[in-house]
Amino acid sequence: MNIYAIKVALRGISPMIWRRLQLSGNTSLADLHHIIQLAMGWENDYLHSFHIFGKDYGIAYEGGLSFSDNPLTVILDDFGFDIGDRFTYTYNFYDHWLNDIRIEAIQPIDDITAFAPYCYKGQGRFIDNKPYYRTDEQYALSAILVDIFHGNEATITVGDIRLLIEKYEAIRFNRQAINTLLSQPLSDAIYPC
Known part of the structure; x- marks a missing residue:
């Protein structure tokens, strides 16, 4: 059995949204789908598919795509991956x-037996199931940090700092929160197959 370190990066988004995860070789494709959903902050609202070595895999839903392999039984070790392989x-x-x-x-x-998937690095966040892009308000809030850094604290109020902290907490990548979710058992109930 193997432990895999993988990087999942959403293509075509700037700034990049990505996660680095460690997974056991007995992670099924159905579990990998669920792990990516948790790590990215998605809510399993849409169809999906993996494309691995020229073949499509995924969870079949009524009215959606069908796949020839059962995603509950196909595991990462089945593919014989090498370092640098991509899908x-x-x-x-x-x-x-x-x-x-x-x-x-x-x-x-x-x-x-005791290995659980976990996220050890990442960047970027989804808000309301959409990639996060900075707004003018957040650029203005980052100016507060610049003022503090340059010693212009006289113009900064506690309310300004509290607002900055609230906005930062809403958009920051939170590895601990992801790992709390990943430490819970992956439920077979979420897979309709």
Whole structure:
């Protein structure tokens, strides 16, 4: 059995939105879909598919795509990945959120029983199921930080700083929150197959 370090990056978004995850080799494609949903902050509202070594995989939903393989039984170790191998994950066929997934490291492991997936790095965030882009208000709030940095605290109020903290918390990448979600058992109930 192996442990895989992968990078999931949403293509065509600036600033980039990406996550680095560690997963066990016995992670099924259905679980990988769920893990990516949690890591990206998505809510499983849209159809998806993986494209691995020229073949499409995914969870079949009534009225959606069908796939020849059961995503609950196909696991990462089945593909014989090497470091540097790539595949894609498309989520939301309307907006075509294409994610590039790259295998960054592979480490053999003897005891996989206690291993849970986790996110060890990332950048960017989704707000209301849409990629986050800075608004003029957030640029103005970042000016407050510049004032503080340059010693112009006399013009800064506690309310300004509180607003800055609230806005920052709403948009920052929060690895601990993602890992709290990933530490919970992945439920078979979310998979309709």
